[in-house]
Amino acid sequence: MSDSSMPPARLHPEAELAREALSTPLLSRAARLARWAGPGTRVDAGGGLVDEQLPAAAEALGLSGEDATADASAAWRVAVDAGLVDVVDEQEGTVTAGADLALLTGGSPHDVLTVWLAALESVLAEASVPDLDGLVDALVAGDGSGELDLSSVDWDPEAETEFLEGILGNLYLLTVGEAGPAGPPVPLPALAASVIVPDDMPEPTDDVLREVSDAMMRLDDRFRLLEPSGLVEYQPVDEALLAEGDEEPAPPQDDTDVTRYGVVRLTPLGLYGLRARLLEAGFDAPAVGDLTDKGADALLDRTPAFPPAAAHAETERWLARREPLDAARELLAAARGTDENAPLRRLQCQQALALVGVSAEPALREVLDDAELGGLARVWLTEHGATDVPPPSETMIFWLTVDTVAAQLAAEGNSEELQALVEGLARQHSGFFATAWRVDHPATADVLEAMGRLHPDKAVAKAARKAAFKARSQRGN
Numbered sequence: 001m002s003d004s005s006m007p008p009a010r011l012h013p014e015a016e017l018a019r020e021a022l023s024t025p026l027l028s029r030a031a032r033l034a035r036w037a038g039p040g041t042r043v044d045a046g047g048g049l050v051d052e053q054l055p056a057a058a059e060a061l062g063l064s065g066e067d068a069t070a071d072a073s074a075a076w077r078v079a080v081d082a083g084l085v086d087v088v089d090e091q092e093g094t095v096t097a098g099a100d101l102a103l104l105t106g107g108s109p110h111d112v113l114t115v116w117l118a119a120l121e122s123v124l125a126e127a128s129v130p131d132l133d134g135l136v137d138a139l140v141a142g143d144g145s146g147e148l149d150l151s152s153v154d155w156d157p158e159a160e161t162e163f164l165e166g167i168l169g170n171l172y173l174l175t176v177g178e179a180g181p182a183g184p185p186v187p188l189p190a191l192a193a194s195v196i197v198p199d200d201m202p203e204p205t206d207d208v209l210r211e212v213s214d215a216m217m218r219l220d221d222r223f224r225l226l227e228p229s230g231l232v233e234y235q236p237v238d239e240a241l242l243a244e245g246d247e248e249p250a251p252p253q254d255d256t257d258v259t260r261y262g263v264v265r266l267t268p269l270g271l272y273g274l275r276a277r278l279l280e281a282g283f284d285a286p287a288v289g290d291l292t293d294k295g296a297d298a299l300l301d302r303t304p305a306f307p308p309a310a311a312h313a314e315t316e317r318w319l320a321r322r323e324p325l326d327a328a329r330e331l332l333a334a335a336r337g338t339d340e341n342a343p344l345r346r347l348q349c350q351q352a353l354a355l356v357g358v359s360a361e362p363a364l365r366e367v368l369d370d371a372e373l374g375g376l377a378r379v380w381l382t383e384h385g386a387t388d389v390p391p392p393s394e395t396m397i398f399w400l401t402v403d404t405v406a407a408q409l410a411a412e413g414n415s416e417e418l419q420a421l422v423e424g425l426a427r428q429h430s431g432f433f434a435t436a437w438r439v440d441h442p443a444t445a446d447v448l449e450a451m452g453r454l455h456p457d458k459a460v461a462k463a464a465r466k467a468a469f470k471a472r473s474q475r476g477n
Contacts, residue, residue, distance in 0.1 A: 008286040008310050009176045009275050012268040018109035020269045021116035024230035027082075027104075029061055029075035030119055034084035034101050036060040041095050047087050049076045074126070081122035082115055113272065116230075120273050123229050127222045128160045163215075164222060166195045171232075172274045175266040177307055188223075188237065188262030192216045216261065223264050231270040237262040288313045292321050296334035299352070300345040304411060315352045328353060328360035336372050338442050340410075347407035350376055358384055375400030398439045401425065406443035409450055419454045426451070426460050433467035437474065445471040 011017070021027055036057065042050045049057055049072070057076060058068035079085045083100035100118075103111040174186050192215035197204050204212070216237065223234040238260040266274065278285040288310050291299050299318050303311040319327050335349035336342070353360055364380050367373040368390060375396045381389045392400070405425075408418045426432055436448060448468035455461045 006173065006283070006285055007176050007305075007307050008288045008290065008314065009271055010180050010288045010310060010313060011272055011275070014109040014113060017269050017272050018112040018116075020230060020267070021112055022104065024116070024269075025228035026075075026078060026123060026230065027116050027119050029071075030079035030082060030084055031101065031104055032061055033057055033072070033076050034079045034097060037079075037085055037095050037097070039094070043087055043095055047077075047080045049073060077126075078119045078122045082119040084115070113276075116269075117273060117276055120229050120231060123226060124164070127225050128157065128164050163195065163218070167191060167219060167222075168274055169278075170194045171264065171266050172271070172278070175271055176275075181266055181268045181271055183265075185233070185235070185259075185263035185265040187258045188216050188219055188264060189258070191264065192219055219264075220262055223262070230267060231273055233265045233267055235259060235263045289317050290314075292317045294318075296327075296330040300331070300334050300348045301341065303348055304344050311348075311351075312355075315355055319352070319355055324356050324359040325363055328356050328363035329366075332363055332367055332373055335376075336370075338372075340442070342372075343403045343407035343443060344410040346372070346376060346403060347411065350380065353380055361386060371396075371399070372403075375403070394435075395439075398436055399441055402436065402439050402441040402444050402447050405447045405450070406441070409443075409447070414450070414454060418450075419456075422451045422454045423456070426455060426457075426464075433463045437467040437470040439471075445475065 022031075042053060044050055054069040054072050057072040058064070061072055061075060063071050076085075079098075080087070083098040084104075085095050085101070086098045088094055088096045100115050103115055107115075171186060171191060174191075175181055175183065177183075189212060192212045193204070196211045196215055197208055201208070220237045223232055224236060226232055227234045241260055275285045275287065286302075291302060291314055296318075299315065303314055306314060322330070331349045331352050335346045337345065353364070361381065361384065364377040364386075367377050370377070375392055378389055378392050378396075379400075405418070405421065408415075408421065412418055433448065437444065441447075445468045448464050448471055452461045452464035452468060455464060
């Protein structure tokens with residue numbers, strides 16, 4: 001998983017997430033067992049409840065059935081791993097309430113989420129371990145050592161951990177975009193294929209499809225285990241699809257009935273949790289709100305890479321921390337420049353100023369005579385119904401046009417919208433290229449070259465390329 005272009009996560013408020021964490025079966029069961037434990041509670045050398053106490057623990061959790069004691073044992077392990085109970089005497093196997101137990105009722109939302117993250121790590125570690133019943137069969141029989149021979153089973157602990165981490169990383173990237181956790185769930189076959197099928201393979205081979213099928217079933221087991229943590233919402237693989245014997249169901253060949261193969265959705269709490277783990281691992285995993293205490297330069301430089309909704313939300317939060325007029329002046333100052341990113345900064349500035357409202361008018365009037373911002377200011381003032389806006393000079397009109405196309409090129413590349421803009425410019429301004437090549441803008445030649453690529457009319461495209469050549473010659477390039 002690459003973090004080079006990771007979009008920002010739009011996280012829910014910590015108070016809301018903390019309530020969700022407290023209500024998860026993972027944390028609520030662990031907390032109930034921690035409160036149930038007393039002076040008579042006994043644990044084994046590994047910190048787990050002794051077998052004699054598991055029925056009582058299951059009863060305290062309201063569990064019944066054949067899996068009750070196993071579920072109680074798992075909840076106890078989470079309580080120990082999350083610091084909700086402490087083993088105070090390893091020889092006698094006695095326990096006491098852990099220091100973090102009080103945080104669940106008396107701590108801040110962030111404290112609660114920190115405890116939940118510790119509990120999540122416990123269950124993620126368990127999710128990387130195969131069924132223990134299968135491992136027991138792998139005990140060495142020949143030498144009588146009773147030690148586990150991992151070479152005799154199809155299990156590589158590091159590979160299993162890497163597989164699960166890769167899956168969760170891809171699920172995060174699929175969730176963190178424009179729709180967030182409210183978007184459609186991810187089909188299990190697609191998620192499995194994302195870590196199995198090579199990017200440069202146009203059609204997966206039969207062997208690769210078998211790997212995907214095997215990965216689907218491994219993920220089915222893991223997501224069933226992870227759902228009680230609140231990390232994901234999971235609809236398991238339809239039991240009717242499971243083939244007889246040891247065969248796994250083949251991946252679907254089309255989108256019909258794909259939900260029968262399992263679908264998974266990262267929850268808002270899960271988005272928070274995976275981002276926290278990414279940050280802990282050293283990834284740059286931004287979140288909306290990270291820029292609120294930064295300058296306007298950081299806002300204008302970084303938000304162009306955000307999805308539109310995230311950029312809008314980030315800008316709103318940034319503006320909420322500042323007086324409108326001061327914010328407008330800071331944005332305009334940051335928008336200046338002749339570097340290659342400057343046109344895109346000015347575009348972002350224009351979009352941010354649209355959120356400020358009419359209180360920004362004095363700041364826009366202050367830059368009417370500015371060569372780089374005067375055109376932008378006139379557009380903004382006119383759109384907001386201001387009076388006495390001086391008309392722009394021809395030089396300013398052409399400079400703003402080049403700046404706008406340069407910004408669109410940087411933001412979208414050769415998009416259909418940009419092609420429509422180029423066609424409109426050439427159609428509305430007769431003799432456009434005869435004047436445009438003289439525009440004193442660093443991106444003039446690049447913009448004219450792009451217009452030559454994008455315009456469908458061969459004669460217009462040729463005129464644009466000739467103008468680009470003149471612009472480069474004029475600048476000595």
